[in-house]
Amino acid sequence: MKKLVLVFLLCIATSIAFAQQKPRIIILATGGTIAGEGKSSDRAGYTAGKIPVSDLIGSIPSVNAIADISGEQISSVGSQDMSLEIWKKLAIRINEIFSKNEADGIVITHGTDTQEETAYFLDLVLPHELPVVITGSMRPATAISADGPKNLFDAITVAANPKSKGRGVLVSFNESIYDSRDVTKTSTTKVNAFRSPDSGPLGEVYDGRVEYYKSSVRESAKEGPFGINKNTKLPKVEIVYMYADASPAYIDYLVKQKVDGIVIAGVGNGNFSKAFTEAIKKATKANIAVCRASRCLEGRVVLDGETNDNELGTVVSDNLNPQKARILLMLGLTKSKNKKELQDFFFRF
Ligand code: GLU
Numbered sequence: 067m068k069k070l071v072l073v074f075l076l077c078i079a080t081s082i083a084f085a086q087q088k089p090r091i092i093i094l095a096t097g098g099t100i101a102g103e104g105k106s107s108d109r110a111g112y113t114a115g116k117i118p119v120s121d122l123i124g125s126i127p128s129v130n131a132i133a134d135i136s137g138e139q140i141s142s143v144g145s146q147d148m149s150l151e152i153w154k155k156l157a158i159r160i161n162e163i164f165s166k167n168e169a170d171g172i173v174i175t176h177g178t179d180t181q182e183e184t185a186y187f188l189d190l191v192l193p194h195e196l197p198v199v200i201t202g203s204m205r206p207a208t209a210i211s212a213d214g215p216k217n218l219f220d221a222i223t224v225a226a227n228p229k230s231k232g233r234g235v236l237v238s239f240n241e242s243i244y245d246s247r248d249v250t251k252t253s254t255t256k257v258n259a260f261r262s263p264d265s266g267p268l269g270e271v272y273d274g275r276v277e278y279y280k281s282s283v284r285e286s287a288k289e290g291p292f293g294i295n296k297n298t299k300l301p302k303v304e305i306v307y308m309y310a311d312a313s314p315a316y317i318d319y320l321v322k323q324k325v326d327g328i329v330i331a332g333v334g335n336g337n338f339s340k341a342f343t344e345a346i347k348k349a350t351k352a353n354i355a356v357c358r359a360s361r362c363l364e365g366r367v368v369l370d371g372e373t374n375d376n377e378l379g380t381v382v383s384d385n386l387n388p389q390k391a392r393i394l395l396m397l398g399l400t401k402s403k404n405k406k407e408l409q410d411f412f413f414r415f
Contacts, residue, residue, distance in 0.1 A: 091136075091172070092138065094172060095119035095139050095175045099204060100201070100218065101175065102203075122214070123137050125207070126222075132222065140152065140174075141155070145179045145184070148180045150300050156184070157294040164194045172196070172199070173201065176201070178203070178260075183393060186247055189286070190287055193287045197231060199222075199238050200236070201218060201239055203217050223276060224271050234282065243268050243270065248262035248263075252363070292397040303327035303329065304328055305328075305389065314339075317349060327355040329392045333360070338373070346380065359391040360387075384412045
């Protein structure tokens with residue numbers, strides 16, 4: 067009899083130990099459509115960032131079987147209102163969570179409009195091995211077939227999986243897992259809103275399983291020089307869009323404003339008009355860092371291609387799109403104003 071009781075107690079102790087072994091995942095909510103509320107389930111109109119993180123977690127009770135979940139509200143904005151301040155708040159909180167061993171993984175819920183920018187920024191400044199996964203949704207929580215609960219469940223599954231360690235910040239969306247450097251939003255409204263145009267997704271999450279098929283070869287924040295604390299001041303870098311007969315007036319304006327950097331969303335291989343060239347010469351003479359990116363969805367901008375970077379004093383973004391080139395240029399400028407070093411960042415990260 068005593069033996070039976072002992073075995074029984076042992077079983078209970080083992081199951082408690084196993085229950086405690088569930089990974090601890092903290093959800094940092096920032097707003098977006100995933101927390102969006104509409105007046106009716108069959109109309110497109112809604113307000114982003116209305117539903118609190120506790121309700122988002124409550125919508126997927128079965129997730130408690132795979133992880134110990136808790137949530138924190140970092141902001142409640144549509145991601146068109148994402149800001150450097152919120153990025154800093156996120157980065158500082160994530161550093162604190164991992165340094166105090168509060169979680170084994172983090173999921174960030176975020177609007178999709180600027181999700182790729184937040185993902186890449188955090189990827190460049192967070193040096194941790196533990197997974198940080200960003201997700202969101204295209205349909206508000208109140209819509210028919212809302213995609214938020216599934217995307218959140220999948221993102222938690224990805225963050226809780228040991229295979230996700232050491233991969234930097236990931237974007238989990240519509241059953242695909244993307245590298246934050248390569249991913250971009252490619253649809254205004256469809257639920258398969260994201261793609262990595264040059265390299266494809268890293269893996270998939272489906273039916274509670276995570277599979278990776280490749281890894282990013284770029285340097286991670288662990289090797290990188292960038293970091294964030296509450297005193298970090300990010301330089302001012304703006305983007306100028308090139309198109310047929312575009313006016314260079316905005317470049318002239320930015321030179322007058324004494325910005326620290328300008329990214330040109332050039333045509334094709336990062337090209338621009340003679341009028342732009344003249345304005346950019348003035349910018350580089352004024353010691354403003356100018357980076358050539360492309361408005362094309364795919365491909366890289368080649369150094370000294372049709373445009374002579376050496377003569378003009380410009381750097382190229384490699385295959386970073388303009389909005390991500392801006393982030394790397396901002397962080398790069400916190401370390402150096404030297405053109406060679408800035409160019410080197412674009413080939414390493
Ligand atoms: N503007 C919204 C946002 O980025 C809509 C995009 C979304 O979340 O799907 O927050």
